[in-house]
Amino acid sequence: MDLFDKCKQYERVKILKEMKLFPYFQEIEENNCTEVKIDGRMVIMAGSNNYLGLTKHxxxxxxxxxxxxxxxxxxxxxxxxxxxxxxxxxxxxxxxxxxxxxxxxxxxxxxxxxxxxxxxxxxxxxxxxxxxxxxxxxxxxxxxxxxxxxxxxxxxxxxxxxxxxxxxxxxxxxxxxxxxxxxxxxxxxxxxxxxxxxxxxxxxxxxxxxxxxxxxxxxxxxxxxxxxxxxxxxxxxxxxxxxxxxxxxxxxxxxxxxxxxxxxxxxxxxxxxxxxxxxxxxxxxxxxxxxxxxxEPERVQRLHDNAGYMRRGFRELGYQIPDDPTPIIPILIGDNMKTFRFCHRLLEEGVFANPVVSPAVPEGKQLIRSFFMATHEKRQLDRVLEVFGLVGREFGLLN
Ligand SMILES: Cc1ncc(COP(=O)(O)O)c(C=O)c1O
Known part of the structure; x- marks a missing residue:
């Protein structure tokens, strides 16, 4: 047994890459805070902790x-x-x-x-x-x-x-x-x-x-x-x-x-x-x-307005969303592969969000983690909701 054998045998990433579902280490080619360029295409960023949108202020x-x-x-x-x-x-x-x-x-x-x-x-x-x-x-x-x-x-x-x-x-x-x-x-x-x-x-x-x-x-x-x-x-x-x-x-x-x-x-x-x-x-x-x-404390207020808007929007679509006053909104998917596929479909439709799978969360609690910013515009938030509606119906999570 060699120390590095485990590296050769490490298959998880290879399998996901072969399936074109590997969601990590995405290369960002351009970053405009609420939108980023990936693979030559602008997508809405709903997976960043840039809560107040100040990175390009x-x-x-x-x-x-x-x-x-x-x-x-x-x-x-x-x-x-x-x-x-x-x-x-x-x-x-x-x-x-x-x-x-x-x-x-x-x-x-x-x-x-x-x-x-x-x-x-x-x-x-x-x-x-x-x-x-x-x-x-x-x-x-x-x-x-x-x-x-x-x-x-x-x-x-x-x-x-x-x-x-x-x-x-x-x-x-x-x-x-x-x-x-x-x-x-x-x-x-x-x-x-x-x-x-x-x-x-x-x-x-x-x-x-x-x-x-x-x-x-x-x-x-x-x-x-x-x-x-x-x-x-x-x-x-x-x-x-x-x-x-x-x-x-x-x-x-x-x-x-x-x-x-x-x-x-x-x-x-x-x-x-x-x-x-x-x-x-x-x-x-x-x-x-x-x-x-x-x-400018109004920036914090805008963050809450956006987070509240999204929590209500997700609920209206039919997702079960916990009632917390934060811009981190989890969407329960409940299975590793389904979460990877869901995330992939979101990106195809122009929305970047984060998959969270086991063992980071217990089996059955796999989720998509979405984050919102004070600087997201309403049209971007509406598009995110539209995409979550579309993909949620495709995956049978919504009626
Ligand atoms: C709760 C919590 N603590 C600490 C850290 C580490 O912070 P940093 O990114 O500055 O290393 C993070 C980052 O993700 C975090 O979410």
Missing amino acids: PEVLAAAHKAMDDFGTSCSGSRFLNGNLVLHRELEEELADFLGVESSLVFTTGFLTNQGIIPTIVNRDECVISDKENHASIVAGTLIARAMASHVKRYANNDMESLKKLLLQLPPAAPKLLVSDGVFSMSGAVVDLPRLVQLAHGHNARVMIDEAHSIGVLGDGGRGVSSHFGMQNGRDVDLVMGTFSKSFASLGGFVAGGKEVVDYIKYNSQALIFSASMPPANVAAARTALRIIRR
């Missing part, structure tokens, strides 16, 4: 260009040593102010942020408690924490009874970090934050929320999930984690919270210290996006 582009002119294309090192710019600090200060906390710290990606925070803050014999549907980067962080002899426990998705049971089994005095996505990226559901915080506070647990899909989306002016529930960062949520790769039209991640804790992460996280820092253009793009979000 003239101010964001100009700021990125200027930062590149001023600082070059790369920081060529980590923030710990040579790669720490005045731009990083300015972004951190503005972000902390936006989120209503003392301090924030930016990392190179959101994935690295989760991987960096969890094992830094949870040590030997302390506990991480994680929702079973948390993002892969949280799972990666918990695996490193486990390797360093902390305890990792998981509870059923957004199920506060399951969480309560788990907490009751753990030593009351053990220090704990309770970590959850704010909006679950597969279902678009919002975490039950009021109940989660209540349970955490009763069981010596600190709360960390991954706001990748809720910053710029939920709450007052896009301030995230605490604001959505009328709660407070710093008091109810101890650590806010987020990414700049979605509403902020850039690349990078952050953690925000009390100064002492953020400083501790800054001086101890390997993911921060041993990886090159967020490049100048990305820092400037994220900072400008943040300023636009603060100046």
Whole structure:
């Protein structure tokens, strides 16, 4: 047996490619945010996290260009040593102010942020408690924490009874970090934050929320999930984690919270210290996006209007759509191959959306994940609905 035998025997992709159904790594030849060119043809993008449609905003582009002119294309090192710019600090200060906390710290990606925070803050014999549907980067962080002899426990998705049971089994005095996505990226559901915080506070647990899909989306002016529930960062949520790769039209991640804790992460996280820092253009793009979000809260409202319009539209077609206030709308298909075929037909009809198959979701729960933006025009949304109607009828999902 050779180490690489598994690579030779890896058939899944080959089969889907032969069937011309492979939906991943699609090459985008041109990107106009709500429409992209694939195989020489413009299609409507209903599968992107560019929630506020800011990736081609003239101010964001100009700021990125200027930062590149001023600082070059790369920081060529980590923030710990040579790669720490005045731009990083300015972004951190503005972000902390936006989120209503003392301090924030930016990392190179959101994935690295989760991987960096969890094992830094949870040590030997302390506990991480994680929702079973948390993002892969949280799972990666918990695996490193486990390797360093902390305890990792998981509870059923957004199920506060399951969480309560788990907490009751753990030593009351053990220090704990309770970590959850704010909006679950597969279902678009919002975490039950009021109940989660209540349970955490009763069981010596600190709360960390991954706001990748809720910053710029939920709450007052896009301030995230605490604001959505009328709660407070710093008091109810101890650590806010987020990414700049979605509403902020850039690349990078952050953690925000009390100064002492953020400083501790800054001086101890390997993911921060041993990886090159967020490049100048990305820092400037994220900072400008943040300023636009603060100046123009109506963008967040437009995102909700579009998401609400699509949820109603899908329901009117006959799809069962959950009732969540987010722009992530799952359409249940229920079978792997059917999901791939469905996705392929959507693309043939000019709509790009994402297939989600097992094992990412349980058998029978395979779905098409659609995402909407503040900048989608009504004619584009109507076309998406028309195509989902057409393809849904072809597949016998609709009457
Ligand atoms: C919930 C969640 N957390 C973290 C990440 C990682 O963010 P990034 O793209 O900045 O690495 C993502 C990205 O998909 C996400 O959906």
